[in-house]
Amino acid sequence: QVQLVESGGGLVQAGGSLRLSCAVSGRTSSTFGMGWFRQAPGKEREFVASISWSGSYTYYADSAKGRFTISRDNAKKTVYLQMNSVKPEDTAVYYCGLRWGQTAGTRTALYDLWGQGTQVTVSS
Numbered sequence: 001q002v003q004l005v006e007s008g009g010g011l012v013q014a015g016g017s018l019r020l021s022c023a024v025s026g027r028t029s030s031t032f033g034m035g036w037f038r039q040a041p042g043k044e045r046e047f048v049a050s051i052s053w054s055g056s057y058t059y060y061a062d063s064a065k066g067r068f069t070i071s072r073d074n075a076k077k078t079v080y081l082q083m084n085s086v087k088p089e090d091t092a093v094y095y096c097g098l099r100w101g102q103t104a105g106t107r108t109a110l111y112d113l114w115g116q117g118t119q120v121t122v123s124s
Helices: none
Strands: 003-007 008-014 016-026 032-039 045-052 058-060 068-073 078-083 092-100 118-123
Touching: 003 008, 003 092, 008 078, 008 092, 016 032, 016 118, 032 068, 032 078, 058 068, 058 092
Parallel strands: 008 118
Antiparallel strands: 003 016, 016 078, 032 045, 032 092, 045 058, 068 078, 092 118
16 A cells, blocks of 8 residues: 655745655555645645656745755655745645556646645744
8 A cells, every 4th residue: 555654844944944754655656746735724725846766857836936946866765845935825734645646737637646645834
């Protein structure tokens, strides 16, 4: 059974940095794209960043462009989200998603598996 486990969340001051990780456990016999999403209290889950299986294609929400970087290490079956210059409005539970195949996507409905989430809190 394939599972996703996020880590790296925590409390950080505005302007600081944080790196989230998402480890894929279990047997994965197929390729998969990955995405990061976040959900703040009272709001819907929203897209943050995605990366294709090869890592050649990345896509970012406007709110993340220039501050966040998504990357992956297929040998470790791990995807990362480097968050720099964080802002209080980045406060949310961050989820990683897995989509079987070569590509990822920006819509939650495209993803086949989800992690349990990791809390990121940015203080002002």
